Every structure is written in C-alpha cells, then in structure tokens.
Amino acid sequence: MDQKRLLIVDDQVGIRILLLEVFATEGYETFQAANGKTALDIVRLHSPDLVLLDMKIPGMDGLEILKKIKEINRSIKVIMMTAYGELDMIKEATDLGALMHFTKPFDIDELRSAVNAQLDEGSSSRYASGS
Template structure:
C-alpha cells in the first residue's frame, strides 16, 4: 500500500523538523517547505494527502497559500497552524476550506491524532 503523503509548510525550521519526525515515525511520507512557492511546487508534483500549513509565512501568507492549494486540488485536506490571536484569519481559512486549526505552541499528540483520523479513517474521494 502506498504511503500517505504529508506536507509541512512553516518558515520555522524547528517546527518542520519536529513534525517531519512525528509523521515519519507514524509511517507517512513527509515533505517540507519553508515558503509558499516551494509548498505549491510540492503540491503540484507530489499531490500530498494532507498539508499542515502555518498561517504566518513571510512572502505569501498562509491564506494565500491555502487559496492556491485549493485551486490546484479542491479536495486536498489542509490543517492550519496559527499563532495565538489570529481568529479573523482562522475564520477566513475555514471559509476557504481548511479542516481545522491548531494554535501554537500546539500539543504534538493532538495534531498527530487529528492527522491520523483524517488520513487513516477518512475516505479519500
């Protein structure tokens, strides 16, 4: 069975490394991007099953990246990672099709469980 693919988009290297380790050990194939341009290239090339997307990324912000992701693949599942207090952006992200969000610093187990629920139990149309 082919491994499910998880793309982690965050400008903070430490968070990318941490999440890559967590989801790699869960058996997913992981990809990482520090900016929107690279994230969208990976979405086009690798067609990931899930994107963990940080809201605040220099250059192209999370909402812009989310819009572009949904243009490329409307069915792609996206979970947002936000800093405290970005509630207006969270609402917009939900309207654009993000599944849910986690506020940093997030509980790594919560985010792991959420991704597993989406990718293991969810039926991918």
C-alpha cells in the same frame, strides 16, 4: 497500501524538523517547505493528501497558499497552524476550506491524532491498530 503524503509548511525550521520526525514515524511520506513557492511546487509535483500549513509565512501568507492549494486540487486536506490571536484569519481559512486549526504551541499528540484521523478516513479499518 499506498503511503499517505503529508506536506509541512512552516518558516520555522525547528517546527518542520519536529513535525517531520513525528510523521515519518507514523509512516507517512513527508515533505517540507519553508515558503509558499516551494509549498505549491510540492503540491503540484507530489499531490499530498494533507498539508499542515502555518498561517504566518513570510512572502505569501497562509491564506494565499491555502487558496492556491485548493485551486490546484480541491481534495487536498489542509490543517492550519496559527499563532495566538489570529482568529479573524482562522474564520477566513475555514471559509476557504481548511478543516481545523491548531494554535501554537500545540500539543503534538493532539496534532498527530488529528492528522491520523484525517488520513485514515476512507482507508480500510482493518489497518487500524490499537494505541
């Protein structure tokens, strides 16, 4: 079975490390980027199945990165991570094709479940395992 690829885009190293550990344990091939340029290079090179994208990234913001990801490959799924109070941006992100958002500080198990649910879609249910 092909390993699913996940890209984590966040300028906070602590969050990247936490999410890398969580999703490596889930068996995903996991990439990380601290900024938009690196994120888009990884999208072009490795074509991840799903991107966890922080809304507030210095330089190129999350909405801009989201637009560019969708220009490169529309089928890449994107889940936004937002700080409290960015609701106007969330609406725009959804319009641009983001699936959903998690507000920081998020519940890591909820995030993991959401990612697993998105990445399980289309793969055979016989691989599904109980909790």
